[in-house]
Amino acid sequence: MVSLRCKIIVKQELQKLGLHCVNVELGTVEIRESITDSQKEQLRQQLQIYGLQLLDNKRNIIIEKIKAIIIEMIHYSDEIPKINYSDYISEKLGYDYTYLANTFSEVKGMTIQQYIILNKIEKVKELLMYGELNLTEISYKLHYSSVAHLSNQFKKITGLTPTYFKGLKKKRLRNLEDL
Structure with missing residues (x-):
């Protein structure tokens, strides 16, 4: 179960990057747009500030x-x-x-x-x-x-x-x- 706090943080960080979040669950985030490598790296860095990790490896x-x-x-x-x-x-x-x-x-x-x-x-x-x-x-x-x-x-x-x-x-x- 993803905590409400984590969901809010992820949604806010996606919004800062101009991305629209459709759904946030453990291990997955569904967004409307395609994410660029630059946006992915910025998201990774911002999430680390909150102690969260961006996982883009299926395993x-x-x-x-x-x-x-x-x-x-x-x-x-x-x-x-x-x-x-x-x-x-x-x-x-x-x-x-x-x-x-x-x-x-x-x-x-x-x-x-x-x-x-x-x-x-x-x-x-x-x-x-x-x-x-x-x-x-x-x-x-x-x-x-x-x-x-x-x-x-x-x-x-x-x-x-x-x-x-x-x-x-x-x-x-x-x-x-x-x-």
Whole structure:
């Protein structure tokens, strides 16, 4: 999901270049006119000021779309899809999953599954810090087969157990209270 702020910035920068935006979505901007190389370079430079990137390479656009789907699915959706991630991503983008997986691996140097795991662990860390859910509830929410599976994956990625990680928050809070 492209943030409203990003859409507004892109539209404004296109208008400054005399281009009329028809539609702005993740990885794609539809404009009425043809864009010159000079306009494209000016747009690239202006977007960089805002921390945005102009992607004109199809593979990079696909990678950014895959990443956005995974991030939205794990971090911003209340319910993670119960279908396979591969089917979900393939369905959302309209490409064969093998093509998407190979492209992602070639460009990012990791598999889509590894990227999903990294994002799931980040979500686990976030949920542990909020302290509203216990490990069993987090495991269920993120569709882990068991708490042990979540714990093993967490330790493999972070080097810490989920319980120890959660304890770090309490220790930091105590240290702040002592100040």
